[in-house]
Amino acid sequence: MSNFALETKDLGRIYKIRGNKKERQERKELIALENVNLTVERGELFGLLGPNGAGKTTLIKILTTLLAPTSGWARVAEQDVSLTPNLVRPRINMVSGGESSGYGLLTVRENLWMFSQFYGMPSKEADKRIVELLTMVGLEDRMNTKSSDLSTGLRQKMNIVRGFLTDPEVLFLDEPTLGLDVGASRDVRKLIRSWMETDKNRTLLLTTHYMVEAEELCDRVAIINKGKVLACDTPANLKRDLQRDAIFEIETSPLNGLTDKILAEQAEVKKAALTEIEGGARLELILKDESAVATVINILTQKNIKIKRLTKREPTLEDVFMELVGQRMEDVEKDEPDESK
Amino acid sequence: MKANNSLAFSPSEKVTGWRLFIKTIGARAYPRVIGMQREKSWMFFDVFLPLLAVSAYVFVYRAIGAPEEYVGFVVVGGAMTAFWLNILWSMSSQLYWEKEQGNLALYIMAPNSMMAVLLGMALGGLVATTLRALAIIVLGSLIFQVQYSITSFTQLIAVFFLAMTALYGMGMMSASLFLLFSREAWHLANLAQEPVYLFSGFYFPIKSFNFWLAAAASFIPLTLGLDAMRQLIFPSGALLGFLSVKFEITVLIILCVVFLAGAKFLLDYMEKLAIREGRITENRR
Numbered sequence: 363m364s365n366f367a368l369e370t371k372d373l374g375r376i377y378k379i380r381g382n383k384k385e386r387q388e389r390k391e392l393i394a395l396e397n398v399n400l401t402v403e404r405g406e407l408f409g410l411l412g413p414n415g416a417g418k419t420t421l422i423k424i425l426t427t428l429l430a431p432t433s434g435w436a437r438v439a440e441q442d443v444s445l446t447p448n449l450v451r452p453r454i455n456m457v458s459g460g461e462s463s464g465y466g467l468l469t470v471r472e473n474l475w476m477f478s479q480f481y482g483m484p485s486k487e488a489d490k491r492i493v494e495l496l497t498m499v500g501l502e503d504r505m506n507t508k509s510s511d512l513s514t515g516l517r518q519k520m521n522i523v524r525g526f527l528t529d530p531e532v533l534f535l536d537e538p539t540l541g542l543d544v545g546a547s548r549d550v551r552k553l554i555r556s557w558m559e560t561d562k563n564r565t566l567l568l569t570t571h572y573m574v575e576a577e578e579l580c581d582r583v584a585i586i587n588k589g590k591v592l593a594c595d596t597p598a599n600l601k602r603d604l605q606r607d608a609i610f611e612i613e614t615s616p617l618n619g620l621t622d623k624i625l626a627e628q629a630e631v632k633k634a635a636l637t638e639i640e641g642g643a644r645l646e647l648i649l650k651d652e653s654a655v656a657t658v659i660n661i662l663t664q665k666n667i668k669i670k671r672l673t674k675r676e677p678t679l680e681d682v683f684m685e686l687v688g689q690r691m692e693d694v695e696k697d698e699p700d701e702s703k
Numbered sequence: 704m705k706a707n708n709s710l711a712f713s714p715s716e717k718v719t720g721w722r723l724f725i726k727t728i729g730a731r732a733y734p735r736v737i738g739m740q741r742e743k744s745w746m747f748f749d750v751f752l753p754l755l756a757v758s759a760y761v762f763v764y765r766a767i768g769a770p771e772e773y774v775g776f777v778v779v780g781g782a783m784t785a786f787w788l789n790i791l792w793s794m795s796s797q798l799y800w801e802k803e804q805g806n807l808a809l810y811i812m813a814p815n816s817m818m819a820v821l822l823g824m825a826l827g828g829l830v831a832t833t834l835r836a837l838a839i840i841v842l843g844s845l846i847f848q849v850q851y852s853i854t855s856f857t858q859l860i861a862v863f864f865l866a867m868t869a870l871y872g873m874g875m876m877s878a879s880l881f882l883l884f885s886r887e888a889w890h891l892a893n894l895a896q897e898p899v900y901l902f903s904g905f906y907f908p909i910k911s912f913n914f915w916l917a918a919a920a921s922f923i924p925l926t927l928g929l930d931a932m933r934q935l936i937f938p939s940g941a942l943l944g945f946l947s948v949k950f951e952i953t954v955l956i957i958l959c960v961v962f963l964a965g966a967k968f969l970l971d972y973m974e975k976l977a978i979r980e981g982r983i984t985e986n987r988r
Contacts, residue, residue, distance in 0.1 A: 377981060423984065426812050430979045452717070452814035463805040465734040468743050472733070479730030480813040482717035508741075528717075680940075 364440050367532050367565035368402035372434035375420050394420040395589045405562040409580030410569040413694040417589040418569035422536050439531050453620045454532045457525035459540025468508025470520050473509050481528040493524040515546040532565045555684030573679040592686045604677035608652040612645040615668040635690045727815040731823025739831045744949045749835045757781035761847050772937045778843035780905035782836040789832040791892045794874030799881050799888040808984045852938045859935045866928020866956040872962030879969040908943040917945050924958050927951040968975035
């Protein structure tokens with residue numbers, strides 16, 4: 363038995379986009395995934411981190427047998443997702459953030475029971491698990507509420523329970539905390555950790571664009587952008603390379619024409635990102651060493667920009683992303699339309 | 704959140720094969736059957752409104768002095784429209800709505816057969832619609848004092864179930880086609896609604912058509928089903944029938960096989976195509 367729960371080799375997916383009638387003859391192509399090589403071991407909580415449109419959802423769709431790759435192959439629980447999808451399906455489940463699955467006329471318990479039947483679970487066993495899981499996520503008092511009467515957060519909790527209900531070997535969670543409030547997100551993360559800790563053979567693949575979530579939950583993280591895996595390692599190892607660098611956050615008065623390009627042109631500045639905030643701006647800088655901050659301060663002073671706050675901090679996965687892509691994830695999302703989903 | 708020791712699930716004996724198939728049918732039929740009890744608005748939209756259309760035809764027939772059997776024809780036809788509307792809006796376009804809701808991906812990703820999901824939809828729809836149709840027949844018969852004279856109860860039951868099997872088979876087949884049509888499914892359903900009212904002879908005997916037109920209309924399972932049922936429940940029904948009941952039963956059996964086999968074939972094909980083109984969760988790119 364292989365120890366890999368998931369394996370991909372040179373995996374790629376190209377979408378052909380239909381335009382309007384005039385453009386239809388020349389179909390555009392969108393590369394959603396390109397040469398993705400990943401292995402995830404059994405028992406691992408693996409994170410896919412990337413901005414919207416990076417290809418995370420496309421990868422999950424391929425792994426869950428919903429989309430055919432255009433190149434390469436992928437195996438889940440030792441079975442090829444394209445050649446033997448029927449052997450993959452009984453062993454997986456998936457929950458997507460913001461999904462509105464189920465039927466509004468049915469109660470929470472009925473919706474969950476219905477989905478359990480599609481996996482062949484005995485009704486008694488399903489009922490027992492439904493009660494246990496709903497209790498764990500604090501939804502037991504809504505068991506008999508119609509799902510159309512649930513708030514977005516509560517509905518998402520129901521969806522999460524649906525994913526765990528069939529106790530899959532490999533669970534895919536695609537942005538599970540999308541749109542949830544802080545409390546509900548914390549509950550979901552707690553459930554994920556508990557599920558993983560209880561059985562070491564369970565594998566979970568989580569996609570998120572919340573850095574903190576990936577850092578807090580994942581054993582390993584792959585950073586993905588524009589369909590390519592840029593790095594894959596433990597959060598600690600990914601950040602290790604940046605330990606040698608100095609990371610500063612500076613809050614200033616309005617920037618008076620200063621751009622991140624001007625800062626990035628400085629030899630000691632590895633990466634710079636500017637965000638406008640109320641009454642000024644926030645600079646995030648990755649510098650080759652601590653002393654380089656003096657150069658930045660000089661530039662700010664020359665431009666009559668006041669420094670309100672200056673902090674040196676430890677690297678985060680956000681910094682790793684910025685180092686790899688050259689932009690903060692938020693800025694990538696602003697620049698790129700979400701097409702590759 | 705509460706203590707987490709319950710996540711150590713005992714391994715469950717999940718069923719597979721035909722038992723999973725049956726479970727899936729039951730589970731997917733459930734929302735349709737239970738929905739009838741929870742949304743009482745169907746009493747108005749699916750019983751009262753069709754009765755208005757029935758009434759209009761009844762008054763026309765009575766005004767022109769048509770034989771009294773025609774009133775019964777209209778009431779039975781009005782009841783059968785409920786099945787056609789169910790096929791159109793709750794079977795054919797259903798996979799499109801399931802895709803929009805996010806259920807389709809979950810159905811395909813689960814180890815169940817999609818054919819079982821469609822059969823569940825059909826069975827649930829059939830049970831729920833039969834109640835509506837019965838309500839229309841009972842109310843219509845009471846209001847317009849329709850007299851029935853059933854010549855063969857066995858044949859009547861057989862015709863009804865064969866017509867329903869063929870009709871829902873056709874619905875399952877078109878559901879697969881609609882899977883790829885995305886938003887156009889809505890327009891296609893709209894487009895199909897009225898012509899079938901006409902060609903199935905909901906409000907008149909199809910013998911009124913010329914032979915070839917009636918024969919072409921017989922590809923719609925309701926046409927022959929309705930014609931045979933009318934022959935079996937009205938004294939002069941046989942005189943107004945298009946073909947003999949036995950022949951119509953034979954054709955209905957053939958239609959059942961063709962539509963169910965077609966549904967299976969198309970569903971498999973469309974599922975593969977949708978996975979290849981990435982349309983299980985997305986609309987046309």
